[in-house]
Amino acid sequence: MFGLDAFELARIQFAFTISFHIIFPAITIGLASYLAVLEGLWLKTQQAVYRDLYHFWSKIFAVNFGMGVVSGLVMAYQFGTNWSRFSDFAGSVTGPLLTYEVLTAFFLEAGFLGVMLFGWTRVGRGLHFFATVMVAIGTLLSTFWILASNSWMQTPQGHAIVDGRVIPVDWFAVVFNPSFPYRLTHMAIAAFLSTAFLVGASAAWQLLRGRDNPAVRKMLSMAMWMALFVAPIQVLVGDAHGLNTMKYQPAKIAAIEGHWENKAGEGVPLILFGWPDMQRETIRFAVEIPRLGSLILTHSLDQPIPALKDFAPRDRPNATIVFWSFRIMVGLGLLMIAVGLCSAWLRWRGRLYQSILFLRFVLAMGASGIVALLAGWFTTEVGRQPWVVYGLLRTREGVSNHGALQMSVSLIIFILVYLSVFGVGVRYLLRLIRKGPLSAETHPSGGPGQQRSPARPLSAVLEDIDDDADADIKGRNNSSDQSDESRS
């Protein structure tokens, strides 16, 4: 297909399915923590606005969680079907880590999700809050395991190679490999920011439509505090992650910088924009700032940084992709900081909820967190090529022995099915978000073995997929037998 060989098609298929999948868990991670904060604030302040927001976002959390489970099903099998030689080579290390991720997720589902989604009127407040907090911690634990696996593939240690395969020797060293703490922190914060910008944009949309109420304001306000404080923290974490990458994966840094060679005694410029040309071994149309590259990466004005020509052509990642995906991520990160600063200024001037221009900006930034997150993953994954386990196994050596025709067919099937199935799912999510928070939201009852059950999180949501917002509100008021009014 398009002159691509089976190996390249397998990579595209993996990139497509994992990119689709990661969006849902990222929002799950962010929303779980957001919900824990909301419920904590509700218990502490007793302000109804926190309770209403909790109910509103817990519906979106439920649908999103369901989408994550469905899209994750494919991931558990894809390593074997398309990357069988990698699975045989590294399965002794990555397999158990993946198993722990799966076990954590199911533990969460069986233990606490039910109480969180269905227990509002049936258990005490403290216990319900505990369940929400456990779900939030559980999503982070799942992140912990899967990022341990990914980070080990980036910076492997704690293993031995016996008979041409990896054998774990020291699990502590395997899990806490050099890039793991940075990657975990960077990813968790990225999930928080993705969620914050989604929340902020939904509030901005409501305000722009003239639907102004305390819950909507609270949403915007909380999201903007996140943008103001957490976006800059993410830049610092990203910088530390970058220095760690320079130490362990210098070729990735060279590709990110689009930097081909060092000249003796000269500082390295920072190339803002340009077109890294892999064939000609140069960067075309470069716009650069002298010495800034050295300053950022070595914190000095004249130290050299890794350059692509230091590596044999077969060991170089594709700088054209990495250079740009990195800049998309950083650019969006800077825009997020700008949103945070604007919000602080407008808040100080008392116009946070009124400035049309600003609200439009926030709305436009709604998907920025998700896009930046994907761009970041593209940077780190394309940037570690040609290795699938860094320095140990080349990606091309890890692929299954399928033909290009078979890989083309399966890729097309995946694209069609994902776009249709998750298209409906995402449309449903957006419909729910568009409705906005209402006071005294209904809260369905359910639990293990009941018609609404935690392992089918979508059943926690009452709305139809195609109802328009107004009809839905009407229908709901008639059927709100399980309203939490009875408790509050």
Add this chain to the structure above:
Amino acid sequence: MGVDLALIWAMIIVFGIMMYVVMDGFDLGIGMLFPFVKEEAKRDVMMNTVAPVWDGNETWLVLGGACLFGAFPLAYSVVLDALSMPLLLMLIGLIFRGVAFEFRFKSKDHERHLWDKAFIGGSLTATICQGMALGAFIEGFPVVDRQYAGGPLDWITPFSIFCGLALIVAYTLLGCTWLIMKTEGSLQTQMRRLATPLAWLLLVVIGAISIWTPLAHSSIAQRWFSLPNFFWFMPVPILVLLSLVMLLRAVKIDAHVTPFLFTLLLIFLGYSGLGISLWPNIIPPSISIWQAAAPPQSQGFMLVGALFIIPFILGYTAWSYYVFRGKVTHDQGYH
């Protein structure tokens, strides 16, 4: 180390697959029974009989995949590589089935038939692909240098196609007897009428596979028909016949619960028969669980988590079924 970790993990995975077959079998069967039941109201009831519990299956499916990856990476890589096409189609079928399940409840009347079709198609695709994958697994995979050495379409054989059809029969009977247990009135009557021919059909396919496999594979014939094995394994076919007789009788005397239990027993016996034929190979015809095992430090590391969490998942499952006991009628529903 005195503990045979590979054996423990093989048991866990065999158990997990059994859980999957039992728990997903009847709701895939219900999907395949949909075409026989036209009325919306009855279809709603059928859906509602599985709504609280069908999720259990995906747990075991994902868990099975991940555990196989960690505990037997060689088997994971060879078997999944060889079966990548039927598994892909199975996953797609399951996705459609699962999403249809949720959105059917949330869609307007004029759109519901689309989700019904997705539910039927998804169930049928998933079942036939599972059966064909099983058939191809029994036939074995050529392995050279720790890699699958066959072609991408080797899984399509007369035997695997027969297994695909056989599994449709098995799951449909499971779904049918499940509905006898969980429903009442005309839907139950309809299912009871279907159960008898389905049970006979299941006997025919089990019999055919039992004859076909030893004829085609001398090692399997050797396993069953050499002495003293023959006497040890003889109870399996006898029990199959016995439970079929009991099943037919139970349907006849209008029992509600026992038809389902005997169907489960039949499925379990068929599964055991396959286990006897293939043991101890995890990649038939010749790679054993010990040859494909991950090193003990991997299997041991995983076992800690599994032993802690699997009982928890089992407890949760048992609790779900306990809460959900009894009949499902039209008015108590999701909507």
